[in-house]
Amino acid sequence: MSSRIFSVCLVLLSFAGQALAQAPTPTPVDSNIAVSSFAQSRGNSCSGGSGSAGCGGCYPLDVSTSILNVLSIENPEWAPIGPMMPGGDPTLPPNSKPVLFTGTVELSKINVEGDFTGTHLGDDQNTFITVDPDKNGLLATGNNPPGCNDEGCNTIEMEREFNKYPLFAWAGEGDRIAALGRWIFDCGHSHAAPAGKCSNSATSCEGAGDCSNGGTCTNPAPNFGFRAELHPPQALAVMRSKSIGKTPATRADVYISADAGAAGDRCTVSHLGSSLEWLTSKQCYLNHCSVTTNRSCLVDADCAKSETCLRLDPAQQILDINTSDFEFDMPLPPKPAGATDVKTKFTKIKVPKGSVSPKAPIITKNLNDPTPSLHVSVPMSVPIGGKMPNVFAQSISAAWKGDKTKLTHVQVTLTGITINNPLKNNTPAVPQVCSNPSGGLTTTSCTNDAPCQSGSCAATGKACHANSECKPTDFCNGAGRCLGGITPGWEIWAEVNGDWVKLTGLNAVGASAPFTAPPYAPASQPIAQKFKFDEFVPSDGSLHIATTGHSLTCVDTFYGRNLIDGLNTFGLTTGAACLLTSTATDHNPGRVDVTHSGTGFAAHMGSTTTCTTSGKLTTCSAVSTGGSAGTCSSTARLCVADTDCPTSETCNITGGGFALGYTIQVK
Numbered sequence: 001m002s003s004r005i006f007s008v009c010l011v012l013l014s015f016a017g018q019a020l021a022q023a024p025t026p027t028p029v030d031s032n033i034a035v036s037s038f039a040q041s042r043g044n045s046c047s048g049g050s051g052s053a054g055c056g057g058c059y060p061l062d063v064s065t066s067i068l069n070v071l072s073i074e075n076p077e078w079a080p081i082g083p084m085m086p087g088g089d090p091t092l093p094p095n096s097k098p099v100l101f102t103g104t105v106e107l108s109k110i111n112v113e114g115d116f117t118g119t120h121l122g123d124d125q126n127t128f129i130t131v132d133p134d135k136n137g138l139l140a141t142g143n144n145p146p147g148c149n150d151e152g153c154n155t156i157e158m159e160r161e162f163n164k165y166p167l168f169a170w171a172g173e174g175d176r177i178a179a180l181g182r183w184i185f186d187c188g189h190s191h192a193a194p195a196g197k198c199s200n201s202a203t204s205c206e207g208a209g210d211c212s213n214g215g216t217c218t219n220p221a222p223n224f225g226f227r228a229e230l231h232p233p234q235a236l237a238v239m240r241s242k243s244i245g246k247t248p249a250t251r252a253d254v255y256i257s258a259d260a261g262a263a264g265d266r267c268t269v270s271h272l273g274s275s276l277e278w279l280t281s282k283q284c285y286l287n288h289c290s291v292t293t294n295r296s297c298l299v300d301a302d303c304a305k306s307e308t309c310l311r312l313d314p315a316q317q318i319l320d321i322n323t324s325d326f327e328f329d330m331p332l333p334p335k336p337a338g339a340t341d342v343k344t345k346f347t348k349i350k351v352p353k354g355s356v357s358p359k360a361p362i363i364t365k366n367l368n369d370p371t372p373s374l375h376v377s378v379p380m381s382v383p384i385g386g387k388m389p390n391v392f393a394q395s396i397s398a399a400w401k402g403d404k405t406k407l408t409h410v411q412v413t414l415t416g417i418t419i420n421n422p423l424k425n426n427t428p429a430v431p432q433v434c435s436n437p438s439g440g441l442t443t444t445s446c447t448n449d450a451p452c453q454s455g456s457c458a459a460t461g462k463a464c465h466a467n468s469e470c471k472p473t474d475f476c477n478g479a480g481r482c483l484g485g486i487t488p489g490w491e492i493w494a495e496v497n498g499d500w501v502k503l504t505g506l507n508a509v510g511a512s513a514p515f516t517a518p519p520y521a522p523a524s525q526p527i528a529q530k531f532k533f534d535e536f537v538p539s540d541g542s543l544h545i546a547t548t549g550h551s552l553t554c555v556d557t558f559y560g561r562n563l564i565d566g567l568n569t570f571g572l573t574t575g576a577a578c579l580l581t582s583t584a585t586d587h588n589p590g591r592v593d594v595t596h597s598g599t600g601f602a603a604h605m606g607s608t609t610t611c612t613t614s615g616k617l618t619t620c621s622a623v624s625t626g627g628s629a630g631t632c633s634s635t636a637r638l639c640v641a642d643t644d645c646p647t648s649e650t651c652n653i654t655g656g657g658f659a660l661g662y663t664i665q666v667k
Helices: 002-014 031-035 037-041 067-072 133-138 563-570 572-579
Strands: 078-080 099-110 124-131 155-161 176-186 227-244 247-257 285-289 309-312 326-331 342-348 362-366 373-378 391-400 408-419 433-435 441-445 455-457 490-496 499-502 527-537 543-551 593-597 603-605 609-614 617-623 630-632 651-653 658-666
Touching (some): 031 037, 099 227, 099 490, 124 133, 155 176, 176 326, 227 326, 227 391, 247 326, 247 373, 326 391, 373 391, 408 490, 408 543, 490 527, 563 572, 593 617
Parallel strands (some): 155 227
Antiparallel strands (some): 078 176, 099 124, 099 176, 176 227, 227 247, 247 391, 326 373, 342 391, 362 373, 408 527, 408 658, 490 543, 543 593, 593 603, 617 658, 630 651
């Protein structure tokens, strides 16, 4: 989250089974157990530092904010809850037993504020779940602050990096969900409220470091609000009302994988003896090709065709998806009179080449229950050809045989997105200059790599600036690169009734017409989209259209890289400025959230949405609400901060960073 990035940058600038052994109860877990001596004594021993006896638990930030204490909230960023509880999960951290969550989805979005790059390959996709009553014991006292929040009351957040989470299994609001994974405290958000008092003074404190002369933070002790989360899930099933042809059906989109990004890696969730090790020795990311290990990479395309890009060490994956089968209950549509059986449909989703998938799920019919359902068991514990399954991606649909309920076929087409404000700071955090191959930046201005010091391909000696200029199994040594400047691009995802797509053509926003360079002025030309959704809904049903996304900033170039390497490339001060771009200025384009209902699904809820209807076709434009888009107080110049405006002007934040165009047609 943004507060984590901000905290880390303060340091840099200053430095220049399916269920837990413990049965869920109706009472949320006390968030204060995260800092208990029992919690901090658990785990494998580490050398020195807080909790050196075991290095479990969380380590809150002192009010006084010393350099090392700022990093302590990331050391670790996530800690398993079960092992913190006496008599609970006996596993030693960072390991823990997976826990099954069930409930209803309240909100689904990416984290537009940015996450700590030292523990993320990319931003998290966040799904907020109102847990079922029998799962209330998986909440923590920090999950329900006074007045609740935008995500509702008594919700728990499921997080998985979006680049490790296929879109077919993203949830939509109102969907049912069953998810199995790591039950953790988010140590990066302590939220002490109220803070404590020192034993020997009236000084406010959150830790002993805030108290002088040997005082302790115990009079009274602070009340912490660590949030319980499911982070990351290793197996999940998202259940929604869909159809088989024109027949009402429930569709369960099921995804299982231990490759859950950095949060599923032992290195990133292990406590260090000293928080300073984040800046000196913590090397979690590999970033090299699977065979040509001297060749750096970020994606598979950076390597030879027969190779893959190893971002994290596969041997360090902490999630074990083979200890048990994944089981969940799949509710059926309303049972029509006289119906006695159901029909099912299985749709396989493409998985990476070489993956091992389990045999077909085992379906048990519970048709005479008060709430008819199917019990689904995915056999993840059974080997296939001598190998254990490592991924499952499939949609399972079920409908009552003979169901004559009439559904209306409605086609929703996303036609375009109009960028009203590119959400780029006029002055970039990092100037566009060449990097120094030995570390840091030079003063040589550039727009591409040509003015920068060239290197050589290791095998041939050919001059180069990047690996792509060498043979696929070769790599470029000793080259400078053109870095900094405005980071181009947006990432926007859109959903219709829970089916998600990623919008296209947004990679150059902020670096090509109409937003080629600052100062930016408004434009009206949409970027065309061609996504069609065929929905079969009751005539009195509804269509929900929503988006989530962000404008890319310098911090996005740090994801999936070790802090040590990134800071060596940019230099300490400039690297900190890059990391701060997600916090110093919000780059949130806002969100479209519109519901259509009524005759022809033309009526809508959304004050910034305008529609026209001709026959069975409704054409709409929905302007995003919220976000950080603004205009300068006296001119038409676009801005996200006062520094984007001429002297004496301020940036008036109005929101509405973009408009989504779409049509609704009753077929």
